[in-house]
Amino acid sequence: xxxxxxxxxxxxxxxxxxxxxxxxxxxxxxxxxxxxxxxxxxxxxxxxxxxxxxxxxxxxxxxxxxxxxxxxxxxxxxxxxxxxxxxxxxxxxxxxxxxxxxxxxxxxxxxxxxxxxxxxxxxxxxxxxxxxxxxxxxxxxxxxxxxxxxxxxxxxxxxxxxxxxxxxxxxxxxxxxxxxxxxxxxxxxxxxxxxxxxxxxxxxxxxxxxxxxxxxxxxxxxxxxxxxxxxxxxxxxxxxxxxxxxxxxxxxxxxxxxxxxxxxxxxxxxxxxxxxx
Numbered sequence: 001x002x003x004x005x006x007x008x009x010x011x012x013x014x015x016x017x018x019x020x021x022x023x024x025x026x027x028x029x030x031x032x033x034x035x036x037x038x039x040x041x042x043x044x045x046x047x048x049x050x051x052x053x054x055x056x057x058x059x060x061x062x063x064x065x066x067x068x069x070x071x072x073x074x075x076x077x078x079x080x081x082x083x084x085x086x087x088x089x090x091x092x093x094x095x096x097x098x099x100x101x102x103x104x105x106x107x108x109x110x111x112x113x114x115x116x117x118x119x120x121x122x123x124x125x126x127x128x129x130x131x132x133x134x135x136x137x138x139x140x141x142x143x144x145x146x147x148x149x150x151x152x153x154x155x156x157x158x159x160x161x162x163x164x165x166x167x168x169x170x171x172x173x174x175x176x177x178x179x180x181x182x183x184x185x186x187x188x189x190x191x192x193x194x195x196x197x198x199x200x201x202x203x204x205x206x207x208x209x210x211x212x213x214x215x216x217x218x219x220x221x222x223x224x225x226x227x228x229x230x231x232x233x234x235x236x237x238x239x240x241x242x243x244x245x246x247x248x249x250x251x252x253x254x255x256x257x258x259x260x261x262x263x264x265x266x267x268x269x270x271x272x273x274x275x276x277x
Contacts, residue, residue, distance in 0.1 A: 032201050032202060033123075036087060036123075036157070036183070036202055037087055037115065037123040038087055038088040038089070039088075039089070039090065039112075039113075039115050039116040039117070039123060040088075040089050040090050040093075040116070040117070041090070041116075041117060041118070042092075043090065043091075043092035043117065043118075044092045044093065045092050045095055046070070046092065047070060047072050047095065047098055049095070050095060050098065050099050052072050052098065052099075052102060053072075053073070054070045054071060054072045054073075055070065055071045055072075055073075056068070056069075056070060057069050057070070057071050057109075057138070059134050059135070059137070059138040059142070060134065061114070061127075061130045061131055061133075061134040062130055062133070062134065063127075063130060065114050065119065065120040065121040065127075065131075066119070066120050067111055067112060067113075067114065067119040067120070067131055067134055067135070068091070068111070068112050068117050068118035068119045069091065069109055069110060069111035069112065069135065069138075070091055070098075070109070070110050070111075071107070071108075071109050071143070072098055072102055072107065072108050072109075072110075073107050074102050074105055074106065074107055076105070077105060077106055077107045078104075078105040078106060078149075078272070078276065079105075079106050079107070079149040079150065079151055079172060079272075079276055080106060080107040080108065080109065080139060080143075080145045080149060080150050080151070081101045081106045081107070081108040081109070081150075081151045081152075081153055082108075082109050082111075082132075082135055082136060082139060082150060082151070082152050082153065082162075082165075082171075083097055083101075083108055083109065083110045083111075083153045083155075083158070084132055084152070084153065084154040084155070084158030084159075084161045084162045084165075085110065085112075085113075085155060085156075085157075085158050086155050086156030086157045086158055087156065087157040089116075090112050090116045090117030090118075091110040091111065091112050091116075091117055092117070094110045096257060096258060096261075097110070097153075097155070097257070098110060100257075100261070100264070100265060100268070101153075103265070104265065104268060104269060104272065106151065107145075109135060109138070109139055111131065111132075111135045113127070113128045113131045114127045114128070114131055119131070125202050125203065125204060128161050129161060129164055129165075131161075132161050132162070132164070132165045133165060133168070133169075136150075136152075136165060136169050140169075147169065147170065147171055147172065148171075148172045149172050149276065150171045150172055151171060151172055151173045151174070151175060151272075151276070152165055152166050152171045152173075152174050152175070153174075153175040153177065154174075154175070154176055154177065154179060155177040155178055155179065156177070156178050156179055156228070156253070157179075157204065158177075158179070159176045159177065159178075159179025159180065159206050159236075160179065160180075160182070160183075160204040160205060160206040160209065161204075162174060162175070162176065163176065163206050163209035163210065163213065164209050166209075166213050166215060167209045167212040167213050170213075170214065170215055171215055172215065172216075172275075172276055173215055173216045173217070173218065173271070173272075173275055173276055174213060174215055174216070174217045174218070175217075175218045175220065175268075176206065176217065176218070176219045176220070176233075176236055177220040177221075177257075178220065178221055178222065178225060178228055178233070178253060178256060179206055179221075179228065179232075179233070179236070180204075180206060180228045180232050181205075181206055181207040181232045181235050181236060182203060182204060182205040182206060182207055182208070183202045183203060183204040183205075184202075184203065185207075185232070186228060186232065189229060206236060207235065207236060207239055210236065210239045210240045210241065211239070211241070213240070213241060214241050216243045216244065216245075216271070216274075216275035216276075217240045217241070217243075217244045217245070218244070218245045218246075218247060218267075218268075218271045219233055219236050219237040219240065219244070219245070219246050219247070220233075220246075220247045220249060220264070220267070221233025221234070221246075221247075221248065221249070222248070222249045222250055222251050222252070222253070222256040222260070223248060223250070224250055224251055224252055224256070225252060225253045225256065226252055226253060227252075227253035227254075228253060233246075234246075243275065245267075245270075245271055245274075247263075247264070247267035247268075247271070249263055249264055249267075250263070
């Protein structure tokens with residue numbers, strides 16, 4: 001190919017590359033729902049398989065959707081955990097955190113966001129915030145839980161949901177487990193060749209909530225997390241108000257809490273012994 005032919009083809013190649021880039025960007029924009037929310041509907045197990053009695057409960061969000069939850073009680077609870085799960089599955093995938101927290105002497109409420117499990121509706125960012133508020137209202141107003149003995153725990157996508165709830169309704173403590181600073185910041189790390197911050201339809205700004213939270217905070221993250229960078233956990237810890245603790249665990253995003261369970265349980269016990277005696 002001579003220089004003249006290359007010169008004539010080059011504009012066409014540039015246009016083709018730009019068209020492919022624009023198409024991929026549009027695809028990224030329009031499939032965000034499927035990337036952010038991966039709900040499942042059928043229950044694969046229940047706390048009964050752990051020998052734990054539980055109640056199937058439900059409550060209604062302020063926009064009228066009925067949400068499904070399990071409430072697991074212990075004999076002499078030292079507090080209650082409100083658990084905000086990640087973007088995948090439903091409450092039947094949460095037997096491990098149920099076992100860990102009840103083993104530490106806590107009651108625990110696990111609930112499904114709208115569109116997950118047996119909860120009505122379709123997930124959205126604003127909707128998940130309303131769902132967490134409905135769970136808080138159920139525990140405090142219907143179950144009589146003292147907010148000062150209530151621990152809000154958010155894992156992965158549940159982190160910004162838990163942080164926002166803690167800013168609006170101060171709990172006894174907040175746990176942020178394997179979560180990100182914000183969804184656009186995470187997306188920019190994962191898709192560096194696209195203007196993710198401009199394309200993002202979801203915010204889920206964990207970092208932005210922290211300045212308004214004054215309860216004890218425990219940030220838990222694994223250096224081996226391949227989905228949410230360890231540095232984002234460190235950023236959350238740096239931005240949090242005192243009192244705060246950081247617990248480093250091991251393992252990937254999906255298995256860190258199983259791989260590091262003894263270390264994780266010991267870190268939780270130290271934190272609770274200090275801030276929820």
